[in-house]
Amino acid sequence: MLTMIQGLYAIERNVMNLAPDAIREIRQSQAVPILQKMEEWLKKQLQETLPKSAIGMAIAYTLHLWPRLIRYIQDGRFKIDNNLIENAIRPLVIGRNNYLFAGSHEAAQRAAMIYSFVGTCKQLQIDPSAWLEDVLTRLPYFKRNDDLSILLPGNWKQENQTKESR
Numbered sequence: 001m002l003t004m005i006q007g008l009y010a011i012e013r014n015v016m017n018l019a020p021d022a023i024r025e026i027r028q029s030q031a032v033p034i035l036q037k038m039e040e041w042l043k044k045q046l047q048e049t050l051p052k053s054a055i056g057m058a059i060a061y062t063l064h065l066w067p068r069l070i071r072y073i074q075d076g077r078f079k080i081d082n083n084l085i086e087n088a089i090r091p092l093v094i095g096r097n098n099y100l101f102a103g104s105h106e107a108a109q110r111a112a113m114i115y116s117f118v119g120t121c122k123q124l125q126i127d128p129s130a131w132l133e134d135v136l137t138r139l140p141y142f143k144r145n146d147d148l149s150i151l152l153p154g155n156w157k158q159e160n161q162t163k164e165s166r
Helices: 002-015 020-048 054-069 083-099 105-123 128-141 153-165
Strands: none
Touching: 002 020, 020 054, 083 105, 105 128, 105 153, 128 153
16 A cells, blocks of 8 residues: 555656646546555455454545545646645644643734734745844834834835835
8 A cells, every 4th residue: 555655646746847737647547547456455455354443444434535535636736635735734733732831811812923924924925034123123113103014014025125126
C-alpha cells in the first residue's frame, strides 16, 4: 500500500507545473491503474480483517469514502490531498489552542489581534516585521485624537507605496 501511495505522489510531483488538462490526462493514464489496485487491495484486506478492529474500521471507512478520495483524477485543478489548506490554517489552530492559556481574556484578545495583523500583512505581501517596527516607532508620536487607522496594514502599505513612487 505504501508503495502505491508513493507512486501516486510521484505522479503528482511530475505533473505539478503542467496545465490542468495535461494533469488530468496523465492521472487518467497513470494514477487510475494504481488506484484500482489500491481499491482491490483494500477490499481483500477488509475480508481478512476483523470488522471491529482499528484497521478493519479504517479500511471500511476508506472504502466508504473511496469515490470522494479518487475525485482528484477527474480534474487537473484538484489536488491529491489537502496539505496546502492544512498548512495554511495550522497557525490559526495553534493560536486558538494557545488562547486558552493566554492568562486572561484581554491577553487572548491581544494575541488574536497580533495574529490578525500578521495574517493581514502576509495576505497583502507586507513584511510583518517591517510593518510592526514602523508602527511601534511611530505610535508614540500619535496624539489621543489622531486617526490610528493609517497604521493598519492595508493603509500602511498604501502610504508606503505612495512614498516610494515619489
